[in-house]
Amino acid sequence: MIRRFFSKFLYFSCYYGMISFSQPKSMIEKSKINVNWKVIGHAQQKLYLESAFFGNRLTHSYLFSGPPHVGKTALALDFARLLNCENGNLCGKCLACVNPVEIFSELIVIDKDTEIKIDEIRSLKRDLALKPLSGQKKVAIIANAENLNRESANSLLKFLEEPQKDNFFILTTAAVGFLPQTIVSRVQKINFSPNSKQETEKHLNSLDISKAITKQVLELAPNKIGLANILSKNIEELERWRQQDMELDDLFSQSVFERMQYTSQISKLETQQIVNIFKTWLILSESRLRQTKQKDMKAQTDFIKALNTALMHFKSNLNKRLVLDNFVLSF
Structure with missing residues (x-):
């Protein structure tokens, strides 16, 4: 085991x-x-x-x-x-x-x-x-x-x-x-490895932004200076990432039926829009994995694997509804 x-x-x-x-x-x-x-x-x-x-x-x-x-x-x-x-x-x-x-x-x-x-x-x-x-x-x-x-x-x-x-x-x-x-x-x-949280925080503290923004950015991108830099300069983008982070929490707490309902909604989007959502979730999930307790790590790794499989299927131009249905059944 x-x-x-x-x-x-x-x-x-x-x-x-x-x-x-x-x-x-x-x-x-x-x-x-x-x-x-x-x-x-x-x-x-x-x-x-x-x-x-x-x-x-x-x-x-x-x-x-x-x-x-x-x-x-x-x-x-x-x-x-x-x-x-x-x-x-x-x-x-x-x-x-x-x-x-x-x-x-x-x-x-x-x-x-x-x-x-x-x-x-x-x-x-x-x-x-x-x-x-x-x-x-x-x-x-x-x-x-x-x-x-x-x-x-x-x-x-x-x-x-x-x-x-x-x-x-x-x-x-x-x-x-x-x-x-x-x-x-x-x-x-x-x-390349992720940046340390100390490096990211030091960089954010060197910028002309409020402590509240610094805290929000660090919560989303503690180990990614590039993303932290983007979010610190664009409030709308920061809000979009915060929204995606909350949707990620909802997804983990939902039943399979509720997940199917959610993916039914996003299946109406263009494929590239769905790919962008999945890439955002992947980045957020990577950050979460580094902070996950050992007993919860399997759920996170299964989710990351499901995201990558879906992204590979999208790249192969498979039917997006089929890809989404397979995704929600994979974690």
């Missing part, structure tokens, strides 16, 4: 990034140059990238894998600037460091919550084919890479197999299990 429980916990911990497997110590060496990273936390990941950068051990393709909203894409942006920084330390003065993302000519970013289509990958390839203008490297960041469809993933794979000399790819994902294994096998994977 204990062995089975631990196996389940280890599976979810690895999948959602709650357990971080550090890089080999032989590959991590402290640089003598102080890099001015803007991202909070993730010291081991920064150290690994510094070691690769200053030790001339860069690979052309990276996969930043871990929970959503913990700073994966933000660190990818920092790393892209470091690759092009004139002083090699994120000096904050050269064009690579100060240019907004929108006019940073050496950087191409695909960051969306919906399906990433083949035309977007083709456009990215055309941009990468152009030589760098002011910087040294061209960097493509594909956030939420699990949203690649089959055609776009295959198109990207061909590019990853034969990268150009000055091109770098950084993929980020909160669901590495949704990515084709052919892509995962061709990138250097770096695991």
